[in-house]
Amino acid sequence: MNRIETAFQKKPIFMPYFPLGYPDLETSVNVIEALAKNGADLIEVGLSFSDPLADGPVIQQATQIALEKGITVKKSLEAVKELRNRGVDIPLILMGYYNPMLAYGLERFIRDAVEAGADGFIVPDLPMEESDEFVEATHASPLQPPLIQMLAPTSTDERMEAIARNAKGFIYLVSVTGVTGERREISNDLGELINRVRAHTSAPVCVGFGISTPEQAKQIGQLADGVIVGSSCVKMIGGSPKPVETAKQFAAEFRSALSELRK
Amino acid sequence: MTLLPHKFGPYGGQFVPETLMPALIELEEAFVAARADAAFQTEFNKLMASFVGRPTPLTYARRLSEKLGGAQIYLKREDLAHTGAHKINNALGQALLVKRMGKRRIVAETGAGQHGVASATAAALLGLECVVYMGEVDIARQEPNVFRMKLLGAEVRPVSSGTKTLKDAINEAIRDWVTNVRDTHYLLGSALGPHPYPTIVREFQSVIGREAREQMLLDAGCLPDTVIACVGGGSNAIGVFSGFVNDEQVELIGVEAGGSGIETGKHAARFGDPSRGRVGVIHGTRTYVLQDEDGQIAETHSVSAGLDYPAVGPEHALMRDNERAFYTSATDEEALSAFQTLCHTEGIIPALESSHAVAEVIKKAPTMRKDQVILVNLSGRGDKDLNTVIKELN
Ligand SMILES: Cc1ncc(COP(=O)(O)O)c(C=O)c1O
Numbered sequence: 063m064n065r066i067e068t069a070f071q072k073k074p075i076f077m078p079y080f081p082l083g084y085p086d087l088e089t090s091v092n093v094i095e096a097l098a099k100n101g102a103d104l105i106e107v108g109l110s111f112s113d114p115l116a117d118g119p120v121i122q123q124a125t126q127i128a129l130e131k132g133i134t135v136k137k138s139l140e141a142v143k144e145l146r147n148r149g150v151d152i153p154l155i156l157m158g159y160y161n162p163m164l165a166y167g168l169e170r171f172i173r174d175a176v177e178a179g180a181d182g183f184i185v186p187d188l189p190m191e192e193s194d195e196f197v198e199a200t201h202a203s204p205l206q207p208p209l210i211q212m213l214a215p216t217s218t219d220e221r222m223e224a225i226a227r228n229a230k231g232f233i234y235l236v237s238v239t240g241v242t243g244e245r246r247e248i249s250n251d252l253g254e255l256i257n258r259v260r261a262h263t264s265a266p267v268c269v270g271f272g273i274s275t276p277e278q279a280k281q282i283g284q285l286a287d288g289v290i291v292g293s294s295c296v297k298m299i300g301g302s303p304k305p306v307e308t309a310k311q312f313a314a315e316f317r318s319a320l321s322e323l324r325k
Numbered sequence: 326m327t328l329l330p331h332k333f334g335p336y337g338g339q340f341v342p343e344t345l346m347p348a349l350i351e352l353e354e355a356f357v358a359a360r361a362d363a364a365f366q367t368e369f370n371k372l373m374a375s376f377v378g379r380p381t382p383l384t385y386a387r388r389l390s391e392k393l394g395g396a397q398i399y400l401k402r403e404d405l406a407h408t409g410a411h412k413i414n415n416a417l418g419q420a421l422l423v424k425r426m427g428k429r430r431i432v433a434e435t436g437a438g439q440h441g442v443a444s445a446t447a448a449a450l451l452g453l454e455c456v457v458y459m460g461e462v463d464i465a466r467q468e469p470n471v472f473r474m475k476l477l478g479a480e481v482r483p484v485s486s487g488t489k490t491l492k493d494a495i496n497e498a499i500r501d502w503v504t505n506v507r508d509t510h511y512l513l514g515s516a517l518g519p520h521p522y523p524t525i526v527r528e529f530q531s532v533i534g535r536e537a538r539e540q541m542l543l544d545a546g547c548l549p550d551t552v553i554a555c556v557g558g559g560s561n562a563i564g565v566f567s568g569f570v571n572d573e574q575v576e577l578i579g580v581e582a583g584g585s586g587i588e589t590g591k592h593a594a595r596f597g598d599p600s601r602g603r604v605g606v607i608h609g610t611r612t613y614v615l616q617d618e619d620g621q622i623a624e625t626h627s628v629s630a631g632l633d634y635p636a637v638g639p640e641h642a643l644m645r646d647n648e649r650a651f652y653t654s655a656t657d658e659e660a661l662s663a664f665q666t667l668c669h670t671e672g673i674i675p676a677l678e679s680s681h682a683v684a685e686v687i688k689k690a691p692t693m694r695k696d697q698v699i700l701v702n703l704s705g706r707g708d709k710d711l712n713t714v715i716k717e718l719n
Binding site: 187 | 327331338339342343345486487492500504505506507603604605606607608609614616618619620621622
């Protein structure tokens with residue numbers, strides 16, 4: 063069983079997002095370690111890009127700062143390795159835009175990422191239509207790390223079926239039509255949307271975009287197999303004078319909100 | 326599977342979040358249906374004539390030709406189209422598609438402000454809500470166009486992220502589109518972005534090349550030896566090139582923004598700087614992109630806001646690989662000097678973007694024979710640039 067499958071043994075799982083290099087490289091590694099050791103079941107490790115067109119202001123600003131402080135793909139992969147050296151053993155999924163991966167060299171990127179300890183990839187600007195090249199490149203790696211497929215409220219049933227059919231790891235269901243960022247309320251139609259996805263796949267369905275509080279996580283955890291928390295995590299931890307302490311607390315709170323549901 | 330080819334050789338494609346894919350499919354379907362619909366074509370052509378003022382004239386540049394002492398020079402006068410640039414052709418075409426798709430709101434990006442003005446105009450004409458994203462740097466240097474957009478009823482939203490220019494305006498327009506995609510169309514202003522945009526924009530701009538070819542045969546009695554156009558995203562160039570692409574003997578030349586000079590790194594010459602202009606993916610398309618070693622998109626510079634963009638339309642990337650078209654660049658200084666030359670010799674104030682094409686004419690014409698002919702696409706007029714030019718010339 064690989065790390066991702068192990069993580070989904072008990073559901074729903076808590077999946078925070080945090081970008082490497084923010085507010086600086088050292089702190090981000092400490093933060094991700096703290097999230098992992100205090101309740102995160104899987105972490106989306108963010109790679110920064112100058113033009114993050116699927117992201118709202120919080121993640122835009124954080125990744126911009128990471129770039130200003132000199133983060134690169136190479137340094138990000140070294141940081142993943144460092145996290146493994148520190149005993150982090152939950153799945154680490156690299157989340158980033160396509161161009162820096164292409165610039166690094168796609169096969170080389172996937173090989174080095176897996177070697178560093180990454181378990182899979184999320185590439186928001188790579189829809190089904192364009193993902194063959196990436197998926198083929200993953201075949202060169204013995205681990206065959208998954209490219210996590212994304213679905214959205216605008217996806218037609220036809221697309222859901224085609225995308226879910228080849229899903230590996232889990233499905234990333236974008237809960238709102240929009241960019242990343244906190245939302246005050248959760249859409250009433252979410253249950254229906256999740257059911258539509260489940261009709262096409264037995265892969266775990268994880269929901270992200272706009273989830274900000276442990277209460278919302280609990281609400282969504284009743285419907286989904288995983289709860290992804292991005293902007294709120296970045297904002298709370300990045301804005302704290304003691305980021306590592308805040309990360310510990312943040313992970314513990316979300317994890318405890320989900321714990322009664324876990325089975 | 327797409328209805329139309331979604332790539333130009335290895336370039337193009339649809340590198341966008343899943344949320345937008347259904348909208349791209351819907352747009353392609355609407356475009357294919359509209360193209361086959363005689364009523365749509367009639368409506369479009371009627372607006373092109375009665376509202377835009379097409380066909381735009383072809384002007385023989387007698388004094389410029391004499392001054393340069395080589396090839397005879399003809400100007401395709403897109404500066405005389407309503408709103409002052411070729412951008413209106415595409416804006417109106419897409420706005421008609423928006424009506425057809427039953428959407429009520431458009432968002433657009435703008436650099437020079439010409440596409441923003443064209444979109445605001447099309448929206449006013451057809452009764453659509455219009456929001457234009459514009460970088461703060463461009464708002465400062467193209468102020469007259471900001472007023473025009475507002476007068477036309479559009480909301481102009483300043484963009485303060487990144488380099489505060491066209492690239493960032495596109496990011497914000499896409500973010501708005503992702504959020505409001507159910508009732509909003511993204512009226513993209515150049516031959517870039519994800520499929521089907523490069524194809525749609527070329528189709529709506531191909532009127533330039535069709536008219537110009539006919540006018541050349543009629544007025545000059547021959548096809549041009551060389552066609553020259555400036556290349557930002559590449560819409561005016563692809564529009565005029567498309568009329569001559571099958572005439573193999575006609576040389577096609579695109580002119581990128583050389584900024585302060587290629588060697589300074591401050592430019593927007595995607596093809597002209599092999600160390601940083603490499604194939605990558607930006608704004609939904611695979612093409613030549615100015616970027617650093619780590620794949621971060623580079624800052625660009627040009628005196629003309631409309632050419633100040635790090636990527637080039639994917640069809641140009643293919644035409645360059647195939648050597649069907651050739652690409653060169655003109656610096657800020659060369660463009661400003663060409664601007665003045667055209668003012669003095671022909672009584673025409675060109676846009677700074679178009680001045681880059683004129684700069685290439687000034688270099689090229691003297692190397693040609695007197696019986697040879699250059700056609701240059703004068704993509705827009707320079708009223709919007711007066712502040713910049715006055716500042717630069719002092
Ligand atoms: C007058 C004019 N010419 C050219 C351009 C460059 O765009 P494109 O390369 O799409 O023609 C612009 C863009 O704003 C413009 O306003």
